[in-house]
Amino acid sequence: MSAPEVEAIVLVSGGLDSCVALAWAQRQGWRLRALHVSYGQRTEARERAAYEAIADYYQIPASRRLCTSVQYLARIGGSSLTDPSLPVETADLGRSSIPSTYVPFRNTHLLTIAASWAEVVGVNRIVIGAVEADSSGYPDCTRGYYDAFNTLLRVAAARGPIQVETPLIDMRKADIVRLGYELGAPLHLTWSCYKDTVRACGVCDSCALRLRGFAEAGLADPIEYAASPLGRNDSP
Amino acid sequence: MSAPEVEAIVLVSGGLDSCVALAWAQRQGWRLRALHVSYGQRTEARERAAYEAIADYYQIPASRRLCTSVQYLARIGGSSLTDPSLPVETADLGRSSIPSTYVPFRNTHLLTIAASWAEVVGVNRIVIGAVEADSSGYPDCTRGYYDAFNTLLRVAAARGPIQVETPLIDMRKADIVRLGYELGAPLHLTWSCYKDTVRACGVCDSCALRLRGFAEAGLADPIEYAASPLGRNDSP
Numbered sequence: 178m179s180a181p182e183v184e185a186i187v188l189v190s191g192g193l194d195s196c197v198a199l200a201w202a203q204r205q206g207w208r209l210r211a212l213h214v215s216y217g218q219r220t221e222a223r224e225r226a227a228y229e230a231i232a233d234y235y236q237i238p239a240s241r242r243l244c245t246s247v248q249y250l251a252r253i254g255g256s257s258l259t260d261p262s263l264p265v266e267t268a269d270l271g272r273s274s275i276p277s278t279y280v281p282f283r284n285t286h287l288l289t290i291a292a293s294w295a296e297v298v299g300v301n302r303i304v305i306g307a308v309e310a311d312s313s314g315y316p317d318c319t320r321g322y323y324d325a326f327n328t329l330l331r332v333a334a335a336r337g338p339i340q341v342e343t344p345l346i347d348m349r350k351a352d353i354v355r356l357g358y359e360l361g362a363p364l365h366l367t368w369s370c371y372k373d374t375v376r377a378c379g380v381c382d383s384c385a386l387r388l389r390g391f392a393e394a395g396l397a398d399p400i401e402y403a404a405s406p407l408g409r410n411d412s413p
Numbered sequence: 414m415s416a417p418e419v420e421a422i423v424l425v426s427g428g429l430d431s432c433v434a435l436a437w438a439q440r441q442g443w444r445l446r447a448l449h450v451s452y453g454q455r456t457e458a459r460e461r462a463a464y465e466a467i468a469d470y471y472q473i474p475a476s477r478r479l480c481t482s483v484q485y486l487a488r489i490g491g492s493s494l495t496d497p498s499l500p501v502e503t504a505d506l507g508r509s510s511i512p513s514t515y516v517p518f519r520n521t522h523l524l525t526i527a528a529s530w531a532e533v534v535g536v537n538r539i540v541i542g543a544v545e546a547d548s549s550g551y552p553d554c555t556r557g558y559y560d561a562f563n564t565l566l567r568v569a570a571a572r573g574p575i576q577v578e579t580p581l582i583d584m585r586k587a588d589i590v591r592l593g594y595e596l597g598a599p600l601h602l603t604w605s606c607y608k609d610t611v612r613a614c615g616v617c618d619s620c621a622l623r624l625r626g627f628a629e630a631g632l633a634d635p636i637e638y639a640a641s642p643l644g645r646n647d648s649p
Binding site for chain 2: 181243245246247249250252253254279280281282285286289292293294296297315316317319321322325326328329331332333334335336
């Protein structure tokens with residue numbers, strides 16, 4: 178007798194981490210669904226294109242994809258990712274405060290959409306590529322946050338248990354890059370930049386974290402950059 | 414010296430409970446903001462009109478109101494409140510299962526929007542008129558649920574504490590009606606029906622709970638009904 182099939186909703190932003198999280202879920206042998214949520218961020222169209230390309234790569238049919246929007250987050254404002262009047266900070270990976278790119282409670286919105294979908298279609302796993310160890314210092318990327326969210330799910334799930342899995346939570350970016358390579362994840366299809374939509378800027382927090390990860394892993398980043406604070410991939 | 418002013422975001426659906434919760438927050442002396450979230454439900458336009466009328470009554474200016482939509486809940490489906498192909502059940506207040514009107518994780522979506530807004534504008538109270546004692550059996554209307562959500566807020570709030578208040582959680586509907594009368598809440602402006610948009614149907618769960626509440630409180634419901642399972646307010 179074979180074990181019952183596990184089905185998982187994977188949050189796929191189009192970035193590096195969520196692509197590796199999807200590859201990880203596939204390696205578990207889980208049947209995959211892909212959820213993408215735009216929230217009025219600057220690079221939304223580019224991220225969505227990356228999401229579609231990654232979902233195509235894993236042959237996830239349209240009936241198992243959900244693409245939604247929480248545009249009210251842009252209306253509420255408060256983040257340089259969604260408010261064009263606020264500049265995106267240049268990388269400062271050593272800063273101790275929460276950066277301007279933080280979107281208040283963003284991951285709670287994303288996970289709650291995943292939970293609603295999970296309950297309606299009868300899925301009991303949600304996978305998110307959140308990273309605590311080497312992140313930008315967002316409070317919704319900590320293990321404590323996911324423990325609290327899973328406690329909420331135990332109380333609020335009406336039709337069977339739903340559990341959020343965070344396979345990358347304790348990894349550093351270099352580990353994630355290595356894991357992505359090992360799993361054959363299509364990292365060339367991913368998009369991480371907070372600023373631009375044609376070539377990654379190379380200088381925002383997200384680009385800087387990604388570039389440092391590839392450098393520490395000793396692997397080449399397959400995407401193109403306009404500039405790099407680490408002196409790699411500088412383009413004319 | 415006067416105490417520092419407390420400011421609260423009150424979730425105002427347009428129904429009886431949220432109207433009384435708003436009246437309660439006003440009685441605390443708190444500065445009020447009103448949040449209304451539509452989620453693709455059948456009676457959305459009617460509920461929104463009730464919300465606007467109630468916010469007008471309390472003289473909440475437009476700058477302190479936020480009206481948003483989580484239309485993806487209707488796309489995800491699974492509830493007779495948002496899916497026209499599913500019938501709204503006739504009231505059965507004694508049933509033990511979760512009724513078809515349940516929208517998976519609805520209150521988590523609403524509270525997370527309130528939390529994002531609270532963090533951006535620097536508010537530290539959120540008020541919701543959730544009721545456990547005399548409700549339709551939704552898992553997101555229990556004290557345990559709000560305890561878990563407040564735990565999540567303690568972990569996820571990045572710019573100071575945010576606390577959800579549930580002043581009605583242990584009240585029965587009759588107590589809420591009485592409290593509304595005591596506080597001078599504009600109950601004539603509220604809308605509770607799940608089915609209709611001109612005259613309340615009188616037979617859905619929500620109408621049945623409301624009518625029973627007024628009957629037990631010995632007070633007249635100031636809104637009109639098309640029919641009533643309790644034999645009150647029957648119209649030709």
